[in-house]
Amino acid sequence: MDFNQLIRPHILKLQPYASARDEYSGKEGTFLDANENPFSSVSGENFNRYPDPYQWEIKNKLSVLKGVSPESIFLGNGSDEPIDLLIKAVCEPLQNNIVIMPPTYGMYKVCADIQQVYVQQAPLSEAFDIDLDNVFDAINSATKMIWICSPNNPSGNLVNRDAIYQILKAFPEKLVIVDEAYIDFADSLSFITELQNFENLVVLQTFSKAWGMAGLRLGVAYCNPFIIKILNKIKYPYNLNILTQQKLVEALEKVAEKNEFVEKINQLRVELASELLKISSVVKIYPSDSNMLLVKFKEAKKLFDYLLSQKVIVRDRSNVVLCEDCLRLSIGTKEENEILLNAIKSSV
Numbered sequence: 001m002d003f004n005q006l007i008r009p010h011i012l013k014l015q016p017y018a019s020a021r022d023e024y025s026g027k028e029g030t031f032l033d034a035n036e037n038p039f040s041s042v043s044g045e046n047f048n049r050y051p052d053p054y055q056w057e058i059k060n061k062l063s064v065l066k067g068v069s070p071e072s073i074f075l076g077n078g079s080d081e082p083i084d085l086l087i088k089a090v091c092e093p094l095q096n097n098i099v100i101m102p103p104t105y106g107m108y109k110v111c112a113d114i115q116q117v118y119v120q121q122a123p124l125s126e127a128f129d130i131d132l133d134n135v136f137d138a139i140n141s142a143t144k145m146i147w148i149c150s151p152n153n154p155s156g157n158l159v160n161r162d163a164i165y166q167i168l169k170a171f172p173e174k175l176v177i178v179d180e181a182y183i184d185f186a187d188s189l190s191f192i193t194e195l196q197n198f199e200n201l202v203v204l205q206t207f208s209k210a211w212g213m214a215g216l217r218l219g220v221a222y223c224n225p226f227i228i229k230i231l232n233k234i235k236y237p238y239n240l241n242i243l244t245q246q247k248l249v250e251a252l253e254k255v256a257e258k259n260e261f262v263e264k265i266n267q268l269r270v271e272l273a274s275e276l277l278k279i280s281s282v283v284k285i286y287p288s289d290s291n292m293l294l295v296k297f298k299e300a301k302k303l304f305d306y307l308l309s310q311k312v313i314v315r316d317r318s319n320v321v322l323c324e325d326c327l328r329l330s331i332g333t334k335e336e337n338e339i340l341l342n343a344i345k346s347s348v
Contacts, residue, residue, distance in 0.1 A: 001173055011089050011233070011234060016232075016233040022053070050238050054232065055245055056070065071225040073220060074222075074223075075220055077219070078206070078208065078217040078218065079204050079206045079220075081235070082204060082220075082221035082231065083108060087112055087145065096117055097118035097120050097142050098117060098120070099121075100122070101121075101123065101134075101148060102322075103124065124155075128322065129163070130163040132166060132167075139174070146171065148176065149181075151290040153181070153290075155288075156288030156289060164178060174200060178204070185266055185289060190205070203222045205220045206219045207248065211251060216243075266291075281347070292329060295326060295329055296325050298325070303347055304318075310343045314328060
């Protein structure tokens with residue numbers, strides 16, 4: 001694709017901020033360049049120096065784990081940062097639009113709205129799968145990006161892989177972003193394996209779910225190195241703090257532990273679904289490839305309020321398209337799931 005046509009012209013010409021660590025990236029030396037406290041931190045830990053602005057130690061480890069070059073990796077403060085930056089880099093306010101497929105993750109629209117970028121909606125089918133007719137109808141000459149969430153949020157299911165391929169091939173001049181926040185729980189290959197085949201593909205992943213590190217805020221974008229350079233140009237210089245970077249380096253040595261979490265959560269999801277089906281107020285449980293269940297209840301809003309009164313917190317999705325009377329249930333521990341089940345039963 002012609003990246004010079006994709007990126008906003010003034011972003012291409014932008015002179016980025018040059019941090020002290022752009023001029024010298026080594027770890028050894030007498031550092032008198034960044035106006036840091038030379039002694040230590042008041043916490044007693046070594047947080048007095050600025051972190052690596054490009055997080056190369058993490059990227060080199062991820063490169064091996066994911067089979068992509070370090071230059072194809074962008075690390076952000078949660079996945080929300082690359083979502084925001086991608087729209088900022090590509091879409092002209094009040095001119096361009098993005099296409100989303102509701103029901104889907106709400107931050108695509110929020111980030112577009114903040115930047116005054118129009119949002120075209122291509123609703124999923126009643127089975128929460130891609131409706132290609134809706135997608136093709138929504139896309140026009142002003143469309144710059146197409147957002148696909150798979151496994152989808154809030155429904156939890158993988159969407160049709162062949163449909164994603166059709167979109168990638170039909171619109172080579174537009175970015176196609178596949179958000180795989182929940183991919184670790186799914187029995188499916190990541191679209192990271194297709195980066196070499198599609199220059200217009202961006203894959204988002206996160207450490208918030210399967211890795212259990214939501215509190216540290218780390219999201220990842222994998223895509224063509226040209227786009228990575230643009231994201232690095234417009235991000236805040238030190239977007240990932242030093243503690244997050246240290247903990248992620250440690251976490252990447254514990255892939256087996258992450259896989260154990262995934263196995264436990266997937267088994268608990270099956271068990272929870274089985275028990276929910278025995279409850280008379282449950283109308284339907286939608287198929288899930290993630291760490292959540294979307295469940296249709298009789299009088300979902302009434303149940304939601306009751307659960308809140310019992311300090312059992314779930315997400316009310318009943319006001320979202322295709323999700324009438326649905327609550328989204330995150331998979332908890334065995335004990336937490338039992339508390340949820342007992343609360344639902346006591347509400348009947």
